[in-house]
Amino acid sequence: MSRMRKLTHSLFWCFLAGLALGAMTLSSFYLYLRPGLPDVEQILDIQLQTPLRIYSSDNRLIAEFGEKRREPVTIDQIPELQLQAFLAAEDARFYEHSGVDIKGLVRAAWELVSTGSIRSGGSTITMQVAKNYFLTRDRTFIRKFNEILLALQMEQELSKSTIIELYFNKIYLGNRAYGLQAAAEVYYGQPVRELTLAQMAMLAGLPKAPSAYNPLANPERALIRRNWILQRMHDLEYIGQAAHELASDAPVTARYHGAESALEADYLAEMTRTWMVERFGDQAYTDGYEVSLTIDSTRQSTANQALRNGLKAYDRRHGYRGPVAQASESDMASGDFQSILAPHESYAGLYPAVVTGVSDAAARVYADTIGPATMAFDTMTWARPFRSRNRLGPTPESPADVVSVGDVVYVEGIPMASPLSRGAAPSETPGPTSVGLSQVPEVQGALVSLDPHTGGIESLTGGFSFSQSKYNRATQARRQPGSNFKPFLYLAALEHGKTPATLINDAPIVFDDIDLETTWRPQNASGEFYGPTRLRKALYRSRNLVSIRLLRELGIDNTFEYLGQLGIDTSQMSRDLSLALGSGTLTPMEIARGFAVIANGGYNVSPYFVQTVRNSDGDVVYEAPAVVTCDDNCEQLTEGRPTPAVGFPAIQPAPRVADERSVYILHSMMKDVVRLGTGRRARALGRDDIAGKTGTTNQQRDAWFSGFNHNLAASAWVGFDQPQPMGRGEYGATAALPVWADYMEVALAGTEPANMPRPNGLVTVKIDAETGKRARPDSKNTLFEIFRTENAPEPVDIDATASNDGSNDSSSDGQMPQQLF
CATH class of the missing domain: 1.10.3810.10 (Biosynthetic peptidoglycan transglycosylase-like)
Incomplete structure (x- = not known):
């Protein structure tokens, strides 16, 4: 018993010693580790890694950037x-x-x-x-x-x-x-x-x-x-x-749902991502910033579709280039159509499809994200074989003339409500739907529109599809604007004393210019010459020789100085007379900005797209300054105004850079481009407040149309990334103007006419259409023209015996004598 008591006593003390040792060990660990442990209160201040989100001005999600969602x-x-x-x-x-x-x-x-x-x-x-x-x-x-x-x-x-x-x-x-x-x-x-x-x-x-x-x-x-x-x-x-x-x-219903954007504006999203990283560093991806842009969702969606429709229309005019791939007989026999399509991506509503059968009236296809579909022959009638930019093969008479079994082609169609993933089995798809033959355009383009009073970007698209090419042609593609440049030259002329009635001779001219390295014989697009021509008519008819002589009269140095005053980048422009024909290079954004300056009446605005940036707490950490136009003393706009707590200026002055009277006259001249000249297709909009200018470079390498009313300016460009001729007939009015018009039709829908208010200091004078001088009572061919007061033509002596009640007044421009601009 004594031995048992001693054993129990020993075990008890061993147990207590173990507990003590364990407690000491734990205490030691605690005392050792405790100083290095963070304060629990810090957890409430930890910034969760939340991605960068970008929204349109009407709060539609555009994109999300960041490793963690x-x-x-x-x-x-x-x-x-x-x-x-x-x-x-x-x-x-x-x-x-x-x-x-x-x-x-x-x-x-x-x-x-x-x-x-x-x-x-x-x-x-x-x-x-x-x-x-x-x-x-x-x-x-x-x-x-x-x-x-x-x-x-x-x-x-x-x-x-x-x-x-x-x-x-x-x-x-x-x-x-x-x-x-x-x-x-x-x-x-x-x-x-x-x-x-x-x-x-x-x-x-x-x-x-x-x-x-x-x-x-x-x-x-x-x-x-x-x-x-x-x-x-x-x-x-x-x-x-x-x-x-x-x-x-319940079945497993999980499917992957990416960060689903409500608005496609990928080129702007990338511009915004770059802008944010430049200002906030890598924290832009993790700190939960929300960026609101200036773009309007309706106008942006319209810009996307207008450009794509224009590029596809050009592409179809030049024929069908054939299938993008051909599946082998063994691949077709396996029925694994998704594997055949796997190497080919979908772009902007165009889906790769493999032809599984051909009949007299249609072809059967299996399309990515769509499944089995029927492609009717009437969707293939455009597909004349491509031979060159200027030559096509015969018109197809049946589906077999266009496609064969195993062809991998692109089709247009509407994806099913529950898109078929590449991992799904063909049996999961519903019955066949209808699709149409298409192809991914090789030609590219850009469309930019601005609020001319602020410079805020209303819409921007830099190509057919961002997933196809990240190259943003709206901001990166420097191209020759051709005649799209002429309004800047004509505005310089108006500022230097020329008038819409000034006569310039449209006649052959030859230059042996050392800067041009060769003899230069410029021509009009028509190849004809028309003699003395008023500047108004020369602009709406886009007369090249008049523009060259006008530039020579103004002087290269004076013109470059004025272009710099307008804020136009002249760094990529040659100091020679080819400048009159738009031989320098500018981006679509720069062209759109220049036209915005004209649209707003002559104020220097700069394009911007970020309106506000908020942090994860909803606090504004950046806000675009309010743009305020000013004619003089612009620096006083910001004097005495407190800088916002976010550290950015509240006011951005937009100083006057052009005489408002000259700009108003130019508006009226550019309206004639739409009403009477190369931009006549824009008349389909049914508006009288539209002005614009076409532009086409040598061999139709670049096609432009830029236009505006007083509240919206837009520029459209079409061309190949590697400059090459687009083919006969592919002028600005053919390739670019439809893009611009499709956009403006929706962008201006429901808006009131917006014309530039007529400033003081202008007079309207009846002139002789042939001489450009003030009309005499006996003049037969007359019209009304607008002049700055100091540039109005001198009155003529009136023969007291002569009379003219105006019944013989006419206009070679097709305008009514009573019409004022």
């Missing part, structure tokens, strides 16, 4: 069933323990011993928050001990609601989705409050292993995990038997 939510926004699903899967005793769940650790150990795997895990939600916010993922004892210490500390300083909210906003759930709301959008395309019970349980199964239990990568394993969670929810009495059975029988 995240949409923070509050605990009040999370349905109770969703919360219970996560508790069942991760930490059923969350509201009972104090950060570390001993029972949970024991249960995890038992599961490991009995099943060989841990389903529910030993870490509490609090421990996971500590790890996710503060610690590394190293699987070490020290890290685990830190995790426990932090969890205990967090439970003392933070509420349960705060901890679970932090958890839901930080946890990684696969496919770039960080946080619960982002995961709901990624897997189901809807907010978490709209998920079904089965979908909630599926998301709750992801934290343990986002890759292994991912319903996209491994739907069978994800289904097992989901149903286990549903059973746990039933066992914990979170749900009843009926709800459990219904959810357990």
Whole structure:
């Protein structure tokens, strides 16, 4: 008995010594690690990595940039069933323990011993928050001990609601989705409050292993995990038997939903991304900035479609280039059409398709994202074989003249409501639909429109498809504007004393100019010469020889100085007379800005596209300054005005750079370009406030149309990236003007006419159409013209015996004598 008592006594002291040693060890670890642990309060100040989001002026999502997709939510926004699903899967005793769940650790150990795997895990939600916010993922004892210490500390300083909210906003759930709301959008395309019970349980199964239990990568394993969670929810009495059975029988409905933009403006999105990184560094991708642009969603969508329609129309005028690939007989026999189409991308509503059959009336195709479809012959009649830019083959008479079985072609069609993914089986598609033969254009283009009073970009597209080419032709392509440049030259002439009635001889001219390195014999597009021509008529008829002589009279130096005054970049312009024909190079953006200066009456505005930038708290950290036009003393606009807290100027002066009277006269001359001249196709808009100018370079390498009313300016360009002739007849009025007109028809729909107000200091005088001088009473061919007061033609002596009641007045320009501009 004595020996037993001694043994018990010894064991007791050994036990106490072990406890003491353990306590000392734990205390030592605590004292060693505690100084290096972060303050729990820091967790409330940690900036969650939230992507950069870009919106239109009417709040349509354009793009999202950032490695992590995240949409923070509050605990009040999370349905109770969703919360219970996560508790069942991760930490059923969350509201009972104090950060570390001993029972949970024991249960995890038992599961490991009995099943060989841990389903529910030993870490509490609090421990996971500590790890996710503060610690590394190293699987070490020290890290685990830190995790426990932090969890205990967090439970003392933070509420349960705060901890679970932090958890839901930080946890990684696969496919770039960080946080619960982002995961709901990624897997189901809807907010978490709209998920079904089965979908909630599926998301709750992801934290343990986002890759292994991912319903996209491994739907069978994800289904097992989901149903286990549903059973746990039933066992914990979170749900009843009926709800459990219904959810357990539900199919896997997860599909990948990318950051779905509501507006396609990829070229502007890339411009904005670059702008943000230049100003905010790499934090632009992670700090949750939201950028609001100046663009209007309706005008942007219209610009996209107008340019694409114009490029496809050009492409069809020049014939069918044949299939982009040919599938082998063995590939066709396998029926694996998706593998055949895999190397070919879809672009802007054009989808690769393989021809599976040809009949007398149609072809059968299998199209990417569309599935089986019928391609009727009437969609192929345009497909004359391409021979060269100026020559086509015969018109096809049947589908067999155009396509063959195994041809990989591009088609136009409407994707199904549930697009067929490349991994889906053909049997999942519904019955055949109708598509039309198309092809991806080789020609490219750009369209830019601006608010002429501020310079704000209303719309911009830099090519047929951003996914096809990231090259932004609107801002990067320096091309010769051709006659699109002439309005700037004519404005310079008006500023230097010329008038719309000034006569310039349209006659042959030959230059032996050392700067041009050869003899230069410029011609009009028609190849004809028309003698003395008034400047108004020379502009709307786009007479090249008149422009050259006009530039010679003005002088190269004077003209360059005036172009610089207008803000036009002359760095890529030769200082010779070819300048009159637009031989220098400018981007579509620069051309559009120049036309905006004309449209607004002569004020120097600069294009911009970022209106506001807000941080993750909703505070404005950048706001574009208000553009204010001014005729003089522009510096006084900003004097005495406080700079906003965000550190950017509140006012951006737009000084006058052209005489408003000269600009008004130029407006009237450019309206005649639309009414009587090379821009006549724009009359289809049915508006009397439209002015513009066509432009075509040698051998039709570049085609332009730029035009405006007083409230909107736009410029369209069409050409090849590597300059080459576009073919006979492809002038600005043919290739570019339809793009501009399609855009402006929608952009101006429902708006009131916007004409530049007539300034003081102008007079309207009846002139002789042949001489440009003030009309005599006996003149037969007369019209009214506008002049600056100081440039009006001198009165003529009136013969007291002569009389003219005006009944013989006429106009060689086709305008009514009474019409004033």
